[in-house]
Amino acid sequence: MKLAMIGFGQAGGKIVDRFLEYDERTNSGIVRAAVAVNSAKADLMGLERIPQENRVLIGQARVKGHGVGADNELGAEIAEEDIDEVQNAIDAIPTHEVDAFLVVAGMGGGTGSGGAPVLAKHLKRIYTIPVYGLGVLPGTDEGGIYTLNAARSFQTFVREVDNLLVFDNDSWRQTGESVEGGYEKINEEIVRRFGVLFGAGEVGDGEEVAESVVDSSEIINTLSGGGVSTVGYASEEVELNTGGGLLSRFTGDDAGDDLDAANTTNRITSLVRKAALGRLTLPCEIEGAERALLVLSGPSEYLNRKGIERGRKWLEEETGSMEVRGGDFPREEPEVSAAILLSGVTDVPRIKRLQQVAIEAQDNIEDIQSESEENLEELVEDDEDELEPLF
Ligand code: GDP
Numbered sequence: 001m002k003l004a005m006i007g008f009g010q011a012g013g014k015i016v017d018r019f020l021e022y023d024e025r026t027n028s029g030i031v032r033a034a035v036a037v038n039s040a041k042a043d044l045m046g047l048e049r050i051p052q053e054n055r056v057l058i059g060q061a062r063v064k065g066h067g068v069g070a071d072n073e074l075g076a077e078i079a080e081e082d083i084d085e086v087q088n089a090i091d092a093i094p095t096h097e098v099d100a101f102l103v104v105a106g107m108g109g110g111t112g113s114g115g116a117p118v119l120a121k122h123l124k125r126i127y128t129i130p131v132y133g134l135g136v137l138p139g140t141d142e143g144g145i146y147t148l149n150a151a152r153s154f155q156t157f158v159r160e161v162d163n164l165l166v167f168d169n170d171s172w173r174q175t176g177e178s179v180e181g182g183y184e185k186i187n188e189e190i191v192r193r194f195g196v197l198f199g200a201g202e203v204g205d206g207e208e209v210a211e212s213v214v215d216s217s218e219i220i221n222t223l224s225g226g227g228v229s230t231v232g233y234a235s236e237e238v239e240l241n242t243g244g245g246l247l248s249r250f251t252g253d254d255a256g257d258d259l260d261a262a263n264t265t266n267r268i269t270s271l272v273r274k275a276a277l278g279r280l281t282l283p284c285e286i287e288g289a290e291r292a293l294l295v296l297s298g299p300s301e302y303l304n305r306k307g308i309e310r311g312r313k314w315l316e317e318e319t320g321s322m323e324v325r326g327g328d329f330p331r332e333e334p335e336v337s338a339a340i341l342l343s344g345v346t347d348v349p350r351i352k353r354l355q356q357v358a359i360e361a362q363d364n365i366e367d368i369q370s371e372s373e374e375n376l377e378e379l380v381e382d383d384e385d386e387l388e389p390l391f
Helices: 009-026 041-045 072-081 083-091 111-126 144-160 179-199 216-223 256-277 305-319 349-380
Strands: 003-008 031-038 055-057 100-106 131-137 163-168 228-237 291-298 323-330 335-343
Touching: 003 009, 003 083, 003 111, 009 031, 009 041, 009 100, 009 111, 009 131, 009 179, 031 041, 031 083, 031 111, 041 055, 055 083, 072 083, 072 111, 072 144, 083 111, 100 111, 111 131, 111 144, 131 144, 131 179, 144 163, 144 349, 163 179, 179 228, 179 291, 179 335, 216 291, 216 323, 216 335, 228 256, 256 291, 256 305, 256 335, 291 305, 305 323, 305 335
Parallel strands: 003 031, 003 100, 031 055, 100 131, 131 163, 163 228, 291 323
Antiparallel strands: 228 335, 291 335
16 A cells, blocks of 8 residues: 655654665565654754755744644644645655555644644645544653643543544553663564555556455545554564575475465464464454454565465454455565454543643643743732832
8 A cells, every 4th residue: 555654753754764665675565655744943953854845844933943832722823824834745656556545643743743634634725635644652650741731632632533543652662672672672563463454456567466456445535534543463484495485494395285284373373363462553452343354574485375264263252343354465574474453443541641641731721821820920919018019
């Protein structure tokens, strides 16, 4: 599937930059165009791969290239004011060669949190291709304001996109790591998961065509209907025969082929279970997911229709969904992986907790504000009100 990716804010830009690196490394061909939008000049300069002419600085009149802090209302305002400048960059994209837009942003900050939903709304008004969001939730240790920003951005972003794919920093952060080092790893995880998913069906010249191909229309159908999505992933190393064949562990055994087939099917089935029951990009209950897509990738000799069929059936039972699609994505890599897109998930305790903390933060901020107004009044005014201000 070919995407036009727009990274909004620092996290958004960095993640799109990583997608370009992934694309180069794996030749996946998913990033047809990449744009970064930010109100902070330094963040745009820090990007590595997004072409200079596709880096758009907004809000110069208001914040002079210094960013909006964590003020996402200001982020939304300047995005609206300068939407034409963003559109100019998008005008240079051959949108007829693109299957969908992907607007990427961290929802806890200011520029991306406020701006990404504004851009999604704008794109949906102009283009007929789907507009998806990739929204990153902040860690719970980032504090109340980030949580409040994320809760408000999430509500707005979901409403404005055709589907919001969510990644939760909180369930992926590791203790004892520097923030930057942590993000490096997290961004790699984001790119791998979404890369395999969107990469399915983008078969390059000379590459093998999958037995049961996943094409972009299946990804689009899985995401259609809107709502929130999460992605599960699991992989297992396998031996690659440089000649292209299978280096069987059972060579020399007469029953080798049968055993290999059974082994392949079992491996796939257990990978599917691990992917669905392991850590999701957004932790949630998979039961009740409206639609799902299973993508099995790896050397073609390690993929089989029976395994995919079994994995699909199992997913149908676990989710209770009648719309579970599946297919393979042959790649000459020394691993077999299962990526599962669960779309239309609604049982997400993490979001409910986020909203509670956000409401508490909102109340606290209001209390502190009115308290500090009172305190200032008390400080400035003399007790008996005997003094007069000058004017
Ligand atoms: P903005 O530039 O004002 O949009 O704000 P940032 O993008 O810097 O930060 C918004 C949120 O994104 C933060 O609260 C973090 O939760 C998250 N974040 C920042 N940088 C990264 C990153 O490189 N990767 C990931 N996964 N999250 C990030």
